[in-house]
Amino acid sequence: MxxxxxxxxxxxxxxxxxxxxxxxxxxxxxxxxxxxxxxxxxxxxxxxxxxxxxxxxxxxxxxxxxxxxxxxxxxxxxxxxxxxxxxxxxxxxxxxxxxxxxxxxxxxxxxxxxxxxxxxxxxxxxxxxxxxxxxxxxxxxxxxxxxxxIFPSFGETCVDIVNWTLGRLTAGDLPIFQVYSTGKAQEIVKIFNDLTRIPVLVHPTVAKVNQAYEKNGVKLIYTRSNSEEGKELLKSKQCVFVGPIHYNSFPPQSYSLATATGWVLKYRSSKFSGAFPLSGxxxxxxxxxxxxxxxxxxxxxxxxxxxxxxxxxxxxxxxxxxxxxxxxxxxxxxxx
Ligand SMILES: [Zn+2]
CATH class of the missing domain: 3.60.15.10 (Ribonuclease Z/Hydroxyacylglutathione hydrolase-like)
Incomplete structure (x- = not known):
């Protein structure tokens, strides 16, 4: 044949x-x-x-x-x-x-x-x-x-992500991750869930995909940014925010932006103070x-x-x- x-x-x-x-x-x-x-x-x-x-x-x-x-x-x-x-x-x-x-x-x-x-x-x-x-x-x-x-080890990248976030929180900035809402966002949420106690706030677009992961047995702990609890959390700045790549309705308080993609090894935008080669x-x-x-x-x-x-x-x-x-x-x- x-x-x-x-x-x-x-x-x-x-x-x-x-x-x-x-x-x-x-x-x-x-x-x-x-x-x-x-x-x-x-x-x-x-x-x-x-x-x-x-x-x-x-x-x-x-x-x-x-x-x-x-x-x-x-x-x-x-x-x-x-x-x-x-x-x-x-x-x-x-x-x-x-x-x-x-x-x-x-x-x-x-x-x-x-x-x-x-x-x-x-x-x-x-x-x-x-x-x-x-x-x-x-x-x-x-x-x-x-x-x-050539990407660094997964563990090394996780440590860099957590350290950058802790640094931003200590400085009084809200850490915001702008990442692909399908796949990367859930990995970032899971990194904070498993390695830290930092509350995770997610954009509604990310929350929709999170539901599919949860249905398939991936446990994710997060708060939706459009919920009352989410709005309070945002004001407190004691959290990390995970939003989609085109997210641009930034909160009024001071914040720092990060992204996570393999492309940061080649392209680097000055708008990101954190850029991590976390790739799927x-x-x-x-x-x-x-x-x-x-x-x-x-x-x-x-x-x-x-x-x-x-x-x-x-x-x-x-x-x-x-x-x-x-x-x-x-x-x-x-x-x-
Ligand atoms: Zn793909």
Whole structure:
């Protein structure tokens, strides 16, 4: 049996009459079978109610709480669940990126393909490191696939976050984190919950996603900023505030801003007095380790530093690799 691979604003695999898309970015392709790796906006652009959409329970819960979107055409999966699509079998595995993030293993009689979505290959407080799935063909996200992106240890970054916050509180400033409201915000809340006794105040947008995490067994302790209790807490300045990245209705009292993303290793805005490389993505070293563990015959890189990382794998690891955007539609067997 032949599987054709193509890039068309998302990964497309075709075998016989069966067309499967992974993280399609447009809604043009109706009536196909769509698999969504996680709930970040840049991965769900192709969600539409005329197609069958597959995603994990965690992803479905985030869409429900964050966007009040709980369509019956969102077919929920547990990690390990097998979905039969024509002659293919598709299995969801943990990707370690945010709640519900999945890698998809595609099994056919003659090869196994893995599409990682966004992956994180180390344990954090709200997610566990991505599973390693041996395969013939690995379609790998390479957001931080450049040697400049080496993150400090998770523990070191947590200590830096807590120390900065304590310093701001001691100085009489309200510490405010401006971070992605899905994934990063919950990790920040959990860091303060588990490592300190500092009360955590969250923006309503963050609180919506928190509910999805709590439903899936991640305990988070926080107060909504729009509640009466939250307003009192804000006035007291004896708390840390966690808001979305575009939050800009700052309170009248003095405050200090922080952000947390892997991009602070490259870009630094002067508005942030705290900038922490806390990432839900694998850094360069983790990506290399991951490929060594998986041992694929062919890698297709996707996102970010896809050109550089593909060349690195070919030259340093001797693994055949190329950016997926350079793929012309042809049978995957021809790459092996
Ligand atoms: Zn993501």
């Amino acid at each position: 032949t599987i054709n691979l193509a890039w068309s604003g998302g990964v497309v695999m075709t075998t016989g009459d069966t067309v499967v898309r992974f993280d399609p970015q447009t809604k043009k392709n109706l009536n196909s079978l769509n698999f969504f790796s996680h709930s970040h906006q840049d991965h769900i652009g192709g969600l539409n109610l005329r197609s069958e959409n597959y995603m994990t329970f965690g992803t479905k819960d985030i869409l429900l709480f964050r966007e009040n979107n709980g369509s019956e055409r969102f077919n929920p999966l547990n990690y390990g669940d097998k979905t039969r699509v024509g002659e293919l079998e598709i299995i969801a595995h943990n990707a370690g990126h945010i709640l519900g993030s999945a890698q998809f293993e595609v099994r056919s009689p003659n090869m196994t393909v893995v599409y990682t979505g966004d992956i994180n290959y180390r344990n954090m407080l709200t997610t566990k490191a991505a599973d390693v799935i041996p395969c013939d063909v690995l379609i790998l996200e390479t957001t931080y696939g450049f040697p400049n992106y 993505h694998a850094d360069f070293r983790q990506l290399v380790d991951y490929v060594k563990q998986v041992k694929p015959k062919q890698v297709f890189t996707i996102h970010g530093n896809q050109e550089y990382f593909a060349k690195y794998l070919s030259k340093k690891l001797g693994t055949r690799a190329r950016p997926i955007t350079s793929v012309e539609q042809k049978p995957l067997q021809e790459y092996l």
